[in-house]
Structure formats: C-alpha cells, structure tokens
Amino acid sequence: MWSFDTEPAFQRELDWVRDFIRGEVQFLDELLGSAWNIHDEAFKKHVRPLQAKVKARGLWACHLGPELGGKGYGQLKLALLNEQLGRSRFGPIVFGIQAPDTGNSEILAHFGTAEQKKTWLEPLLENNIVSCFAMTEPQGGADPLQIETTARLEDDEWVINGEKWFATSAKYAAFFLIMAVTDPEATDPYKRQSIFVVPAGTAGIEILRDYTYLGEKEADHAHMRWTDVRIPRESLLGERGMGFAVAQVRLGGGRLHHAMRALAEATKCLEFTCQRVVSRTTKGQILWKHQMVQDKLADAWIQLRQFRLLVLETAWLADQNNDWHKLQQNVSAVKVMMSKVLHDISSMALHLHGSLGITTQMPFANHVMNSFMLGLADGPTEVHKSVVVKNMLKGVEPSTDQFPEYMADKSTARAGEIFNQQ
Numbered sequence: 001m002w003s004f005d006t007e008p009a010f011q012r013e014l015d016w017v018r019d020f021i022r023g024e025v026q027f028l029d030e031l032l033g034s035a036w037n038i039h040d041e042a043f044k045k046h047v048r049p050l051q052a053k054v055k056a057r058g059l060w061a062c063h064l065g066p067e068l069g070g071k072g073y074g075q076l077k078l079a080l081l082n083e084q085l086g087r088s089r090f091g092p093i094v095f096g097i098q099a100p101d102t103g104n105s106e107i108l109a110h111f112g113t114a115e116q117k118k119t120w121l122e123p124l125l126e127n128n129i130v131s132c133f134a135m136t137e138p139q140g141g142a143d144p145l146q147i148e149t150t151a152r153l154e155d156d157e158w159v160i161n162g163e164k165w166f167a168t169s170a171k172y173a174a175f176f177l178i179m180a181v182t183d184p185e186a187t188d189p190y191k192r193q194s195i196f197v198v199p200a201g202t203a204g205i206e207i208l209r210d211y212t213y214l215g216e217k218e219a220d221h222a223h224m225r226w227t228d229v230r231i232p233r234e235s236l237l238g239e240r241g242m243g244f245a246v247a248q249v250r251l252g253g254g255r256l257h258h259a260m261r262a263l264a265e266a267t268k269c270l271e272f273t274c275q276r277v278v279s280r281t282t283k284g285q286i287l288w289k290h291q292m293v294q295d296k297l298a299d300a301w302i303q304l305r306q307f308r309l310l311v312l313e314t315a316w317l318a319d320q321n322n323d324w325h326k327l328q329q330n331v332s333a334v335k336v337m338m339s340k341v342l343h344d345i346s347s348m349a350l351h352l353h354g355s356l357g358i359t360t361q362m363p364f365a366n367h368v369m370n371s372f373m374l375g376l377a378d379g380p381t382e383v384h385k386s387v388v389v390k391n392m393l394k395g396v397e398p399s400t401d402q403f404p405e406y407m408a409d410k411s412t413a414r415a416g417e418i419f420n421q422q
C-alpha cells in the first residue's frame with residue numbers, strides 16, 4: 001500500500017514541466033511586472049504563447065475536475081506539479097492555476113448559478129479575465145469576526161458598504177467575490193456573513209490605494225472602499241449567512257499548493273547555495289568543508305525533506321477521504337512550516353552568499369520577505385499553531401491522580417497485574 005513512487009506517465013509530465021519552467025517560464029520573472037496584468041501587451045506577447053504550450057500538453061488548469069475540463073488529478077499530483085511551478089512567479093499563471101482565481105473558480109463552480117458560471121467562471125478558467133477575493137478589512141484580518149462591511153437587502157437588490165484591505169489583483173479584476181455581514185443578529189457569529197459576486201465597475205467601488213511589499217514588482221494589493229454598491233439579489237453565492245462555509249471551499253487545496261510553491265522557492269535557494277559552497281574558498285578551505293557550514297547545509301536539507309513529506313502526506317490523505325475538516329491539523333501544520341522552512345533556508349542562502357547575497361542581483365531577500373508573507377497571509381502562524389494544538393489535545397483526559405499513570409512505579413505495578421507477577 002505504501003509507496004513513494006510516481007506513476008511513470010505522470011513523472012514524464014513533471015519532467016516536461018521542470019524543463020519548461022527552468023528553460024523558459026522563469027525568465028518571465030525578470031521581464032514582466034504583475035502576473036495578473038493580462039491585458040498588458042507584453043503579457044499577451046510573452047505569456048500567451050507559453051500558456052498555449054501548456055494547453056497543447058494537456059496540463060492547463062489541472063486543479064479542476066473533469067466536469068470543468070480539468071484532469072481531476074487530485075491533491076497529490078497537484079502538489080507535485082506545484083513543486084515545479086513554484087520556482088517561478090509566473091509558473092502558476094502560465095499553467096492556469098494562479099491564486100486567487102483558482103479558489104474563486106472553485107466557489108463559483110460549487111455555488112454559482114448557470115448564468116454566473118457562463119459570465120464569470122468560463123472566462124476565468126480560460127484566463128481571459130482575472131478576479132479578486134475581498135475579505136480582509138483594515139481593522140484586522142486575522143480575526144474574520146471583525147468584518148464590518150455590510151450587505152443589506154433593499155427591494156430586490158443587495159446594498160454593500162464598507163472597506164476592504166489587501167485585496168490582491170483588485171485593479172485587474174473583472175469581478176470580486178466579497179464577504180459582508182448580512183445577518184448581524186445570528187447567534188452563531190460564524191453565520192453572520194455571506195459572499196457575493198460583484199462585477200468590477202459597479203458604481204460605488206473605489207480603490208483608495210494599492211500597496212506592494214518589498215521584492216514585489218508592482219503594487220497589487222488594494223485598500224478599497226465600497227459605498228452603496230447595488231447588486232441584484234441573485235449575486236449571493238451559497239446560502240445567506242454561510243459565507244465562512246463557502247469560503248472554506250477555497251482554502252484547503254490552496255494552502256497545499258502554496259506550500260509546494262514555497263518548497264520550490266526553498267529548494268532553489270538551497271541549490272544556489274550548493275553551487276556557492278563548492279565554488280568559494282576561505283581560510284584555506286573550500287566553503288563546504290567548514291563544519292559550521294556543513295551544519296547549516298545538513299539542517300536545510302533535512303528540514304526540506306521533512307516538510308515535503310508532511311505536505312505530500314496531507315495531499316495523499318486529502319485524496320483518500322476528501323474531507324478537509326478532518327485534515328485541519330495537518331493543513332495548519334503545513335501552513336506553519338511553509339513560512340518557517342522558507343525563512344530558514346532563504347536566510348541561510350543569503351548569509352552564505354555574503355555581500356552578494358543581500359544585493360538585488362540575488363533572489364534571497366525576496367524569498368525571505370515571501371516567508372514573512374506566508375506566515376501572516378491567510379491566517380497567521382500563531383492561529384494555525386493553535387489549531388494544531390487544539391486538535392492534538394482533543395480527547396486527551398487529565399490525570400485523576402497527582403502523579404501520572406506512566407510513572408515507573410505505577411507501570412511496574414500494572415505490569416505485575418497483567419503478567420501475574422508479585
């Protein structure tokens with residue numbers, strides 16, 4: 001039953017992807033700005049032909065099930081694919097599996113009406129448009145119960161008011177999925193929000209400012225204001241008050257894909273470092289022969305392999321039972337590790353490259369910054385660690401005695417009872 005083999009046919013696809021990313025796609029990272037700027041002439045000229053190659057190979061939008069024209073690969077294969085794509089900022093968009101469009105397409109596929117699917121989902125899957133998921137607000141993203149944006153029903157229209165923060169790709173999006181409070185009186189605080197699909201350009205939607213973080217080429221994360229934005233009643237996705245349940249649909253798989261892309265970034269950092277340590281001499285010795293350097297390299301390799309195994313195990317489990325709820329602990333552990341592993345390995349790579357390592361000629365500072373980004377976006381590390389621990393302690397009973405049952409004296413006495421020895 002246990003096997004770490006990859007099917008030969010799929011391995012051939014992975015090998016093709018690996019060469020394609022390293023031979024062509026990764027050079028787009030130097031050439032182009034935002035990966036969501038699909039109407040830019042340079043995007044059309046350089047990205048569209050590469051996307052055509054992916055389509056011809058049958059690897060386009062692999063996250064989708066066969067009913068939507070995808071391969072139905074499942075999480076394990078998607079994880080292995082993302083391990084290759086993550087080496088390049090443009091990898092995901094060239095393969096039609098970029099965030100936030102993947103998650104948004106899953107929500108539309110699950111909850112959209114036939115008309116919404118035709119209008120939004122079909123062009124989204126072709127990357128003829130891109131989308132935005134607007135949930136976080138300026139007053140606090142890690143606690144989604146602090147959402148203040150409201151949607152109230154007036155006649156046959158929803159009227160939305162509020163502010164959104166760090167809404168990625170807002171300025172390029174053809175539509176938004178927005179989370180707003182519809183049922184403030186609901187006793188369960190997780191049943192107060194709903195998700196809506198809203199066309200960009202609807203009156204009342206404003207981008208106040210776009211933000212960027214160090215290492216990014218363009219400002220793609222919007223602070224938005226929504227003032228009396230009126231949309232038809234049927235713009236609601238899923239049931240009213242079930243916004244969190246609807247949003248969950250996009251999270252599980254997405255976190256694993258991000259994890260494998262982070263693994264790809266860390267692997268790249270380690271590869272570059274390997275070349276550095278066999279090329280440079282200091283104090284009469286090649287760098288890698290210094291034991292403190294070996295200590296760093298060994299830790300990095302071990303950390304990478306452990307992380308890879310955890311992500312692949314989680315992906316495998318997801319394929320077995322298709323129940324993300326049961327995998328909360330694994331997924332949260334993956335979420336915590338992706339930021340730590342990338343942080344540790346990209347910092348080590350930067351350090352071992354010396355002064356060159358901190359220059360903009362090297363990618364390491366960007367990867368370090370990405371590691372911080374991964375630790376706070378989509379729920380900060382602290383919150384995910386809490387999930388790991390809550391799951392770990394589920395069903396663990398406190399000791400009824402001051403001294404635990406596993407003390408040697410008590411164990412010996414119990415052994416005596418079991419084996420009839422006095």
Ligand SMILES: Cc1cc2nc3c(=O)[nH]c(=O)nc-3n(C[C@H](O)[C@H](O)[C@H](O)COP(=O)(O)OP(=O)(O)OC[C@H]3O[C@@H](n4cnc5c(N)ncnc54)[C@H](O)[C@@H]3O)c2cc1C
Nearest residue numbers: 133134135136140141142166167168376377378379380382
């Ligand atoms: C690159 C990027 C892209 C993003 N894209 C989107 C997007 O497209 N759509 C969208 O809606 N949002 C997006 N976000 C927002 C993201 O989801 C939030 O940044 C995240 O949820 C954290 O919220 P916050 O930034 O308000 O931090 P805060 O909520 O202010 O938290 C700040 C820090 O406080 C600490 N903290 C918070 N809660 C706890 C706790 N319970 N226990 C202990 N410590 C805690 C943590 O150290 C945390 O990092 C994006 C963010 C980034 C960085």
